[in-house]
Amino acid sequence: MHTIKFRYLAIGLGLFATSIPAFAQAPMTPAISTQPNNTPPTPVPATDPQAKALFTQTLDRYRALKSLSTVYERSGRKQLIEFYAPQSLKVSGLDSLGAVTSQTFYTDTEVISLRKPNDTYEWTTATRPPAADGKDARSRVATPATTGGPIFSSILAGIDPFADGGRYKATSYTLGTPTTVDGVAVTPVAITTEKSATQPFETTLTFVIGKQDGLIHSIETGIKLPNGREGKTAENFTAVKADAGLTEASFNFTAPEGATKVEQFSRAQVRAKVGELPLALPTGTKDIDGKDIVFEQFKGKVTLVDFWATWCGPCIAELPNVKANYDKYKGQGFDVLGISLDQTIPPLTKYIKDKEMPWRQVYDGYWDGPIATSFNVRAIPATILIGKDGKIAAVGARGDKLEPAIQAALAAQ
Template sequence: MKFQFLVLPIVALLPLRVMAQAPAQAPALTETAAISMEPAAQAILERAVETYKGASGLSFNTSTLYEGKGRLSSQLVRYSRPGKLRIDRVSRKKTYTQLYDGRDHYNVAASTYRVEPAPLQGDAPMTFGRAGYTAEMIGAMLAGKNYLADQQKTMAGLPLGDYLSRVVALGPRLVDGDMLVGVQETAFHRYDRQGQGTSEAHMITTSWFGGSPFALRRVQQRLLYNGQNIRFTERISDQQFSPTFPEGTFVFDGAGLILEEKEDPNAPLYDPRLKVGAVPFPIATQDMQGRWITLSQYKGKVLLIDFWATWCSPCVAALPEVEKVYKKYHAKGLQVVSISLDEEKSDLTSFLKKHKLPWTQVFDGKAWKTKPAVDYGVKAIPFMLIIGKDGKIAAIDPQEKLDAAVKAALAAR
């Protein structure tokens, strides 16, 4: 299944066990050096590039921590020139494999797999990014590129509104017991929301380098977006340069696996029968307190249905806007029902306990196979529907126009 990214990639994606980073602050928009990189930071990055670009291959483990509350995912990444890559990832007690044999890309999840051509960046697969920010940065360095400098250049050339980025060097200090030097980017992005005002995203990313050979060892990220503060740390361990891999490491073995049909990139992310003015499909499910939820009980009110999950970064990033709309319009007749695609109830309950979301939550532990998601053909999250007072669909996935869509539905007779 897919989920929507604006990126973070995660997405993004992302505890600061080392030292607390101060909340991200936006550089002043009047500064002439809107995009800058200190020479000392440039030197650190170029030194690391020299280490990676000379390697015939690489093997390393990464683990991602979220808000310092435990491991979100872990993975073993193995790379061999030219263009062979294997990523074995464990997340939510499930294992996933991405394999690039130099020609094709195999995506294995449980008992199924997909195959498609493998895109390359030089001889380093572009798809290093699927293994997280750290692996994406390493993939660029293997190709002899300064990841942050290229990122600044790319972002500055896009019509994204106000974009600022400042990269500085951090002197030697102990990080989880290792003496490392850092490169820290403070980035700020303000963009227009198509008549809905502006949104701002502030990000501090700290990359720590050191050891022998001199290489990337840790990445810490803190994102402040629409009032939501999200922190991730990716730690690298068992990093081996130019290793000898066992025979068959980059050979796909499909024994016992079922080939999935290739996804149509133009296919709708929800049932195409869902149209504005149509009657929504029936929903009969229970909330987390065991109370039955049906659409008929909301007739005469405006209902926002939100398909989401706690592990989905874009879903979490969208919650402040949902909460804002709920507080603004609840007294005027807006109701919200969130349908969770989480598998573990503890993940959802701990999230709700922390964030105290005041509206109805639906959970059955079946993830993408939860009945409302199946009935509505949901293939990507977050996905939202607005049901009008007349019981018909008023808006489909309004995203950044959520406030306007709810306001219009409430005003309709």
């Protein structure tokens, strides 16, 4: 067992997404979605002094925090963020059921990360450089390019992201209509920012601030690109608890029983082995037409279980190959079952119709969907080829390896 007590922690809650040429991998936070819009630039509203004052009060509230715990969610990805002033912080990845899947601690000297890429935990340590001269401990919470979101990380560190020299330059502050979110009375503050050479688009950030706790419950980002396309994202903060329940002991790291310290994490492997029966689909799985679906329905056929998404470039590039093999071998007993990791159903159903994909599809609901989680799918496209006997014939067959795998499975007795 390895236990470390963290008295100094520096974490940046920034944005990043991971990708490699052959696969689309599970990102911490996906890119902003955009849609065409040919409307002219939106006039910048005048600043409301009350709006600016409320945002300043919110900054002061965060600067005075002794501790904070909140669940951060964006595009279906969840993290439990726990902070203890001035610099202790722990970020835990959560699955769709709220179970912890990973943890990261950032200290003034090192980063310690715990993950479960396959069936056992692994953990790593990495040295961090010292804080820059003249910077206090809390400011290091805003170190960029780690997790959570650059705006929130700055605010948690007590830094105004709109101050001179900050990430954005505000051009106006306006109050929105007070409302209620999840039973919490809130007031929105919309802040427009100035375009620049490094940010050539209009941006409006709306902070939804609790009336009672003075804390942020969501951050909505709207952009308008030079080509007229518009996009938006929403970062939500739930289960917000300030100055309650956390102590220094909450930030001790203890490696789980059986965990292994490694130089780098193992690559996640799809949970499927050739010659074995596949894991059963979760109880109640239905296709997008609402029909129950189980693997037993495909027995006697060779079936390609294809994990994919309409937003996944490598998946779309592989689609002609899948369609060609489907058309060529469907008469010989070959079938396809698509497992979509799209974030919503409408893009999926439209794409299936437009591309004339006749095989059955299951909407799993992004990376933490029950099927992707069960099969440990962390990069797509991912494929499992099931033989006529119901056992796995191949894992990862795609490209020029797909057709030979299908032929071999069809020929097997």
